[in-house]
Amino acid sequence: MDQSFNKKRLFIGSCFALLVTSLTFAMRAKIEEIFGPVTDGGIFGLSKDVIGWAYSPAFWGFTIAMVVGGFIIDIVKTRTIVWAAFVLQAIGAIVFIFAHDKETLFVANIFIGLGNGSVEASFNPLVATLFPKDKTRMLNRFHVWFPGGIVIGSLLAYFLMDKMDIGWQIYVGLLFIPLAIYGFMFLGQRIPETERVASGVTYKGMLDAIGAPASIITAMTVLFLLAINVVVLPEGWMYLAVIGIASLASIVEALLIRKASVIFPIMFSFMLLTSATELVTNQWVNALLANAGVSPMLILALISGIMAVGRYFAGSLVHRMNPVGVLLMSAVFSAAGIYILSFVSSAGLTIMGAVFFAIGICYFWPTMLGFTSEYIPRSGALGLSLLGGAGFVSVAMFLPVMGRILENSGTEVALRSVGLLPVILIIGFAILYVTYRKKKPVEL
16 A cells, blocks of 8 residues: 555544434434424424325435445545545535425435435545455444444434424534534545555456346436336335345346356345445334333434444454354344344333343344445446445435335334344345355455
């Protein structure tokens, strides 16, 4: 690595960029009650279904930015994507502060989603490039700041809004503090080429490592159309059927057309489920735990705090269990946590379920990226971006579905519905663990 790159400064700046992203998640979880029905204490009177629609650009915009960023980052350079993220997040924060109806909330989330997606598209490969011998551990440490920011945002919401009755616009305005810091940290800094480019892997080699680029992009397009309600399915289970068909198509393309490995298409399919398990539940935490006897924002802070600590110390766990073992453990704990929360009748059970859920979802996102970077390194920045994009388009698709289930059937049914996802993952990761438990990471 060229010593003219300030690794420490670039890594710290990356962490502040992800902090901005995570704060937007915590803020949406809190602001949901402000924009919600007047009968529930809201100001703007939007239904949960409409709020899910207005929030969905934060996820499909994220997906667009990640996928496009993954394809072009080696052409326009990482620096361009970094500064695009900064500008888009700043615009999104400004519009968010002035949001007053479903349309302006929708527009704010478009810019926020595009900015947050650009953060993931640029900083994940940057961290992998800065620490080529320690990818999974450092990606987990980088992603400490996702739950870490949610802890900060949740506690700020509790103390500033719930206890001190400070306006929600001032709360949202706090985004500009970490935004300014990471802008300063990257100002005037040289940023390295991605690991794929530095290692001489061709663009074709990267596509071959993806295995099924045509099927994956087609699948993400269909999921995107579902997310923005261009296509609407009447039953919740049909959304899982779409994911199943997409998985099968990508595996067929990899095996029969490109004669390539199916491991990336499999990880792509799993990412659709791991991200929905984590983020759909967290985004609806106010509604899901409104009657649990504990402040939903404090529960969100508890979940995120456990996630932050777990990710910081992930290195030793990954070393002992390998990444797939960690993912299997995560699926088991997240399923248990969700089902405990679906039966909550007391504050004690709520806390116990939250702890199990937090342990479960803690390692999903960074370990999925770490596994891909270590075992499929030729997939490069595009591989990481496609995984992240898959994760967020899945969340965008499932958010309104969860809103409808909440309105029509209540929290218990909603939680048990999302609880199906980690159960499917338990089976998938168990099979993958048998295959990969003794394999070593691949070096470029």
